[in-house]
Amino acid sequence: MSAREGLAGFAALRWRWIAAAVVLLAVLWAPFQLVPFRVFQFTMVLVYAVALLGLNLLVGHAGQISLGHGAFFAVGAYGAAIMMDRWDLPYPVTLPAAAALAFAxxxxxGVPATRLRGLYLALVTLAIAIFLVPLLKRFExxxxxxxxxxLEKPRPPAxxxxxxxxxxxxxxLAVAAAAFLLTFGVLRSRVGRALHSVRDNETAAEVMGVxxxxxxxxxxxxxxxxxxxxxxxxxxxxxxxSPDSFAVTLSITMLAGLVVGGLGSAWGPLLGGLFVMFVPSLSQDVNKAAPGVIFGLLIIAVMYVAPTGLAGLAGRAAHSFDKTLRKG
Structure with a gap:
């Protein structure tokens, strides 16, 4: 590598760090400048990003299809609600308890995943999402x-x-940051390499001892x-x-958001969270009579422009920028 190429690579890396710093400052600055409703919307983006982070690990990194992710989302939501409402537990305790319950x-x-794959596995996970709503209604x-x-929302300390x-x-934001860092560490370990081998070729992975x-x-x-x-x-x-908040459409919307955001990408869950939060409401604003049609057309348009998702489109733009710097 020539000195010129080395300097160009350093400049590209510097711009990436600058971009990351700008994003971090914007994230910390936003709640002090936006109206409460906008703050709420971006809070929900982070909530969905954490959920999609898990779906990305399962579908994007392990190659296992799931159409029932909203059911686990509901387990955490109802688990926390019952602990706070029925047992009067403080809200910080509900986070590890709800996560542990969903994990179990x-x-x-996950047992069917060891025997099923493809369409059959997708149908099993879809069935979980379908029967959850009537199950929640039954145990009134x-x-x-x-x-x-x-429930009463957590109040800020004085x-x-x-x-x-x-x-x-x-x-x-704190929960999202911890979830992203923890998942990043898992994917960088031998566990992450094993998941990728399962995704790419199960037969070869098994031969290698996975x-x-x-x-x-x-x-x-x-x-x-x-x-x-x-x-x-x-x-x-x-x-x-409420049960209707976790209908099967939530699972489908999550999967669509992840694919649009970028399956298997580090930024995919965050971009998918933006999609899940804003696109349905945008579809409703465009056409109140048929928001589903607008929603579907938007998905098709994004997939046509960016087949690898928005994260892939951003990655190609960054790569082109790097090449421009190296040539300059």
Whole structure:
């Protein structure tokens, strides 16, 4: 490598760090400049990003299809709501408890993943999402039935000087940052390499000594844990849960958001969270009579322009910028 190429590479790396610093400053600055409703919207983007982080690990990195991710999201949401409403537990305790509950259920439901694949696995996960809503309505003494449960939102401590919406935003941001760092560490370890080998070629992975059943169940459990944590934070932010909030369309929208954001990409879950939060409401604003049509057309348009998702499109733009710097 010539000195000129080395300097160009250093300049490109410097620009990436500058871009990351700008994004970080914008994230920290936003809740102090936006109106409360916008702060709430971006808080929900972070909530969905944590849920999609788990789905990305399962589908994007382990290659296991799931159409029932919203069910694990609901497990975390209802688990936290019941602990806060029925047992009067403080909200910080509900996060690890809801994540552990979702992890245990995901570990158990991961058993079919060791025997099924492709369309058959997708149908099993879809069935989980379908029967969850009537199940929640049936146990009314615990779940509140169709009326759901109304909860008190976490209040900011006096020393923080923050409004309620700002406090919830920073709580969610802290959970999201921890989830991303933890998942990044897993994917950088031998576990991540094993998951990628399972995704790329199961036969070759098994020949190399990778325990397929173990890593498939791990992917389901880890994915469910992150969805459960996101569901818990959802309960904090919304202050209300009802069965109809977790219909099967939520699972489908999550999967669509992840694909649009960028399957298997580090930025895919965050971009997918933006998609899940803003595109349905945008579709409703464009055409109140047929928001589903607008929603579908937007997905088709994004996939046509960016087949590898928005993260892939951004990556190609960054690569072109790097090449420009190297030639300059």
């Amino acid at each position: 259920i995901g570990l158990g439901l 003494p615990v779940t509140g039935g169709s009326m759901g449960l109304t 020393w923080s000087g923050l409004a309620e919406d700002q406090w919830l935003y920073f709580l969610t 325990r397929l059943a173990f890593y498939k169940r791990f992917a389901f459990a880890w994915s469910a844990m992150l969805a459960g944590a996101a569901g818990c934070v959802y309960t904090w932010v919304i202050g209300f849960v």
